[in-house]
Amino acid sequence: MTRPPTPDLTGLPDRELLKLDHQVCFSLQAASRAFGGVYREALRDLGLTYPQYLAMMVLWEHGPLPVKTIGDRLHLDSGTLSPLLKRLESAGLVRRERGPQDERSVTVHLTDSGAGLRERALPVPRSILRATGLSVQEVLDLQETLGRLTASLGRAG
Amino acid sequence: MTRPPTPDLTGLPDRELLKLDHQVCFSLQAASRAFGGVYREALRDLGLTYPQYLAMMVLWEHGPLPVKTIGDRLHLDSGTLSPLLKRLESAGLVRRERGPQDERSVTVHLTDSGAGLRERALPVPRSILRATGLSVQEVLDLQETLGRLTASLGRAG
DNA sequence: CACAATTGAATTGCGCACAACTCAATCATG
DNA sequence: CATGATTGAGTTGTGCGCAATTCAATTGTG
Numbered sequence: 001m002t003r004p005p006t007p008d009l010t011g012l013p014d015r016e017l018l019k020l021d022h023q024v025c026f027s028l029q030a031a032s033r034a035f036g037g038v039y040r041e042a043l044r045d046l047g048l049t050y051p052q053y054l055a056m057m058v059l060w061e062h063g064p065l066p067v068k069t070i071g072d073r074l075h076l077d078s079g080t081l082s083p084l085l086k087r088l089e090s091a092g093l094v095r096r097e098r099g100p101q102d103e104r105s106v107t108v109h110l111t112d113s114g115a116g117l118r119e120r121a122l123p124v125p126r127s128i129l130r131a132t133g134l135s136v137q138e139v140l141d142l143q144e145t146l147g148r149l150t151a152s153l154g155r156a157g
Numbered sequence: 158m159t160r161p162p163t164p165d166l167t168g169l170p171d172r173e174l175l176k177l178d179h180q181v182c183f184s185l186q187a188a189s190r191a192f193g194g195v196y197r198e199a200l201r202d203l204g205l206t207y208p209q210y211l212a213m214m215v216l217w218e219h220g221p222l223p224v225k226t227i228g229d230r231l232h233l234d235s236g237t238l239s240p241l242l243k244r245l246e247s248a249g250l251v252r253r254e255r256g257p258q259d260e261r262s263v264t265v266h267l268t269d270s271g272a273g274l275r276e277r278a279l280p281v282p283r284s285i286l287r288a289t290g291l292s293v294q295e296v297l298d299l300q301e302t303l304g305r306l307t308a309s310l311g312r313a314g
Numbered sequence: 315c316a317c318a319a320t321t322g323a324a325t326t327g328c329g330c331a332c333a334a335c336t337c338a339a340t341c342a343t344g
Numbered sequence: 345c346a347t348g349a350t351t352g353a354g355t356t357g358t359g360c361g362c363a364a365t366t367c368a369a370t371t372g373t374g
Contacts, residue, residue: 039182066352129174139181156290
């Protein structure tokens with residue numbers, strides 16, 4: 001019943017492979033959506049969705065940034081970020097300016113309102129972490145595994 | 158530098174919590190999206206998206222099922238499933254019938270074309286699992302952790 | 315039996331993710 | 345310096361996920 005650390009996957013029967021890989025991606029998405037639900041509730045008062053919260057966090061941490069840089073950090077392209085930032089802008093949290101040196105680039109600034117929102121967002125991480133029910137070590141292990149997984153999948157795809 | 162297995166989370170500073178929880182959900186979504194990319198490529202020839210593939214797998218495994226049952230298995234509601242099944246139907250893979258005993262229920266059947274697609278889908282799981290770069294044991298551990306995580310988050314949200 | 319509550323599907327609306335494309339600004343090469 | 349390639353944003357279209365609503369069918373209760 002013990003398995004070698006790197007078993008010969010090609011030797012496993014198709015239906016076992018099917019179960020394994022199905023459940024990995026499936027349980028990954030299940031966890032991801034469960035997070036979404038918890039964040040949705042935690043961010044409701046702030047009027048932010050989770051992706052919007054991520055964008056705000058990048059700005060809270062690094063100050064004004066070009067759209068391109070935000071996209072690099074969040075692994076999102078302009079097709080996702082442009083409308084998202086537009087919503088943040090119409091919510092009055094953010095302001096966009098064409099860069100003077102490179103007129104293709106648009107730099108995103110926090111407004112006073114956007115900067116002030118940080119205070120109200122501070123308790124969110126704690127409530128989320130507590131909701132996971134995981135120990136810190138489990139969180140670290142999970143991240144390590146997910147990091148390798150994403151890297152492998154990225155190279156493959 | 159060593160930590161107890163279940164540390165007192167309330168004792169950690171805010172900014173450390175912030176990093177931890179941020180990266181968990183973030184790396185979860187990153188892995189989930191990386192999977193999406195790999196599946197997208199693997200399923201391109203079949204003309205299926207990953208959620209459509211999941212629905213087909215349920216039908217391949219269990220035969221004709223009511224929409225409700227498919228939704229329970231995939232954790233999807235009718236708002237997501239109805240249009241998805243409609244697309245599968247217009248692709249000729251699936252047929253929908255009102256149940257005679259309960260006229261609210263709609264049972265989804267595979268067409269011959271839909272059943273035949275299973276053959277072409279068989280090599281997909283193997284290529285996906287290989288792309289993960291994880292050992293079988295790591296896959297099992299990951300699933301276990303994700304299962305607990307999802308359960309905790311579900312209870313919390 | 316009548317009527318209220320519940321259930322199963324579908325629809326609408328919103329936001330995210332991604333592909334494909336447009337367009338202007340910038341860069342690189344000859 | 346002129347021209348072709350590349351880059352940064354934005355737009356369009358498709359599909360997923362979720363909330364909220366609608367509607368008919370069914371169930372439960374008095």
